[in-house]
Amino acid sequence: KGFTYALLMQDDEEKYIPPMRGHFYDIVPFWSSQPMLEKTYITKIPSDKPAYEFYHGECQSSVRFDGDMTVYSFTKRNIMPIEREPNMVATSDIAPKLLLSTSPDWEAKSLWFMGVNEDYGSFDPTPEVQEFVNELLKGAKTEGDSISLLTHWVADNMRYSGISMGPGEGFTLHNAQMNFTDRCGVCKDKASLLIAFLRAAGFESYPAMTMAGSRIEDIPADQFNHSVTVVKLADGEYHLLDPTWVPFVRELWSSAEQQQNYLMGVPGGADLMITPISPPxxxxxxxxxxxxxxxxxxxxxxxxxxxxxxxxxxxxxxxxxxxxxxxxxxxxxxxxxxxxxxxxxxxxxxxxxxxxxxxxxxxxxxxxxxxxxxxxxxxxxxxxxxxxxxxxxxxxxxxxxxxxxxxxxxxxxxxxxxxxxxxxxxxxxxxxxxxxxxxxxxxxxxxxxxxxxxxxxxxxxxxxxxxxxxxxxxxxxxxxxxxxxxxxxxxxxxxxxxxx
Incomplete structure (x- = not known):
């Protein structure tokens, strides 16, 4: 079927809703923990939407046209397990892999990510949230005080616990009413509640996606496993916040995530970026x-x-x-x-x-x-x-x-x-x-x-x-x-x- 993250069974295709409507992506590893004689991947994509790149090695590839569709084929033979080194980066950072995406660029994916959540109302503060934030920030004297209080409240008081809410919700962040009531969820829920808190406090804030533990290649496929928050400060710049990774940490953005790619879902769209090195x-x-x-x-x-x-x-x-x-x-x-x-x-x-x-x-x-x-x-x-x-x-x-x-x-x-x-x-x-x-x-x-x-x-x-x-x-x-x-x-x- 060509989907890495959605395993489709027979007659299951109608249940799958592509995250970004009208677009296709796939991430295909061409490595194996066991010797492999041959691996072949074939996909058919509309001819007006090609975008692929093969990383960290070579493969045999072919292209043929079938009406208004293009058929791509990729083959690699005699694949041997990679001998890992202690403390090395993720295998996906160094091993052969194929990335495909019909999304035109990162800006388009950024706008889409912002749009699906704004349309859903993920970050709209409820009266209860507004009242709570007003009370929480009574002692705040500066912009930094407010952001620190809000970030660490979410980090320390919202339990990390996955909740299944049904099919097709992957990139839509749960709303403030649910998150504030349940006080539990995964990274996207903690990020979402913090955005709602920040907006209630008068800040301009949006979601961002990142990949904790490995690199994001420069093809706009969905290479994400973690959701975080961005806030625009008085300096006019967006700053990263991560309420998932900073419980009992004296930071607003975890420096254990430095040198990590991320994509903001902001007005006007954003390109893929990387977090800076934190001084020793x-x-x-x-x-x-x-x-x-x-x-x-x-x-x-x-x-x-x-x-x-x-x-x-x-x-x-x-x-x-x-x-x-x-x-x-x-x-x-x-x-x-x-x-x-x-x-x-x-x-x-x-x-x-x-x-x-x-x-x-x-x-x-x-x-x-x-x-x-x-x-x-x-x-x-x-x-x-x-x-x-x-x-x-x-x-x-x-x-x-x-x-x-x-x-x-x-x-x-x-x-x-x-x-x-x-x-x-x-x-x-x-x-x-x-x-x-x-x-x-x-x-x-x-x-x-x-x-x-x-x-x-x-x-x-x-x-x-x-x-x-x-x-x-x-x-x-x-x-x-x-x-x-x-x-x-x-x-x-x-x-x-x-x-x-």
Missing amino acids: INHYLRINGTSTLLTDGTLEGEFTVAAEGQTDASIRGIFTRAFKSEWNKNVEKELLRINPKAEIIEMDYGKNPIDHMAAPILIKIKYRIPDYAFVGMNEMAFVPLLSKKIFSRGMSHLYLNTGLEERKYSFRDRCSRLVEINETITIPEGYTYLNEVDAGESKGKAASYQGSVSQLGNSIAMKQKIVLEKRIYEPEDWPDVRAAVKAQNEMAETPVVLVK
């Missing part, structure tokens, strides 16, 4: 501490963990994804994972760590670890605690497989990121650091690393700075990323040796 500083992790090493090898000290953006969400997850009764245990586990003898003397994570919009996460820990250092005859050896990948939940790059010397395909991390780790350790009198470590610098466009361990008087200073510039990387970025990750991992395993 927006997602910092800063771990700073001081400690004292006793002559018996005990380590006593304190440190703070501060984070923002997507890194804040990762660290804060020990609270937001757990019962309150487990919070202290979850913090303790971060130290016990490093050393099972660790004892937490004090901890402070504020009165309400799940109140993510109050301030960036800040955790303070005071600890004691008996027998932390190896103690020998006139010598001691230990690895600085804060270099040992503590709170690694905020450093997903550490789990990249650096055993790969090169990559064939693009790869991805959770998000762009800045990591700064500093620890000052007071050591017993009379000891000298045997070999100062200067891990040096690894400066690259995609990632960089600076690290050192040095002695000043009776103190050892450990410093590290790691910068990961983006979420999706090209194969040629791998040497930069690999060098930075390897350097941080090696620092976590390199002992400080003191002699007397």
Whole structure:
């Protein structure tokens, strides 16, 4: 039948209503998880509506005319499974595939998407919605306050739960009355309710479609799996909002979706666009501490963990994804994972760590670890605690497989990121650091690393700075990323040796 997303059974064709009336699209993968001798795809399309492109490879194709119709045939033989690489992008981003669409351009699809929802009245605020929004925004002082309050209310109070409402509704977003009453739905429902809220507050807002997890090719086929919101601000520009991806996240648009294509459904139509890279500083992790090493090898000290953006969400997850009764245990586990003898003397994570919009996460820990250092005859050896990948939940790059010397395909991390780790350790009198470590610098466009361990008087200073510039990387970025990750991992395993 030629439909990828609608499986048609015999005598079922009348039940299928094309999303965009009068147009046809298909997305045909020419890859397989098993060896395939041959795959052939044939379709007949009106001759005045051709549009197709074959990506990431070659195939044998033919065209013949049948009256006012054109018959296209595409064949690929000896298809072998693609050998995947760790953390590589979606298979559809690199494997052979055929895209067909009779839609003239993205602008036409943009106007259609806006039209079907405006005609349905998806975003018309009800009196109940208007009254609720007015009450919610009483404390808002700025444009930013209003948008943040509305976005995070929908994000945190509308449960993500799919509801089947019958056939043929795919691109029509449910209306405000239903969404506000049910307080549950999928991404398009959360996006729709936020649009209604924003319009009730006087903003100009519309829906947008995107593809979470893979690229959208420049053929106006329906390569979408996610719905979001756009709002026009005082600067005259549209800004993206995603109430589905920002529960307990201190963002309005999730930077885990950076470098992601999207299409707005706005007046006048829009072309396919891509979300910008979020600067690493927006997602910092800063771990700073001081400690004292006793002559018996005990380590006593304190440190703070501060984070923002997507890194804040990762660290804060020990609270937001757990019962309150487990919070202290979850913090303790971060130290016990490093050393099972660790004892937490004090901890402070504020009165309400799940109140993510109050301030960036800040955790303070005071600890004691008996027998932390190896103690020998006139010598001691230990690895600085804060270099040992503590709170690694905020450093997903550490789990990249650096055993790969090169990559064939693009790869991805959770998000762009800045990591700064500093620890000052007071050591017993009379000891000298045997070999100062200067891990040096690894400066690259995609990632960089600076690290050192040095002695000043009776103190050892450990410093590290790691910068990961983006979420999706090209194969040629791998040497930069690999060098930075390897350097941080090696620092976590390199002992400080003191002699007397």
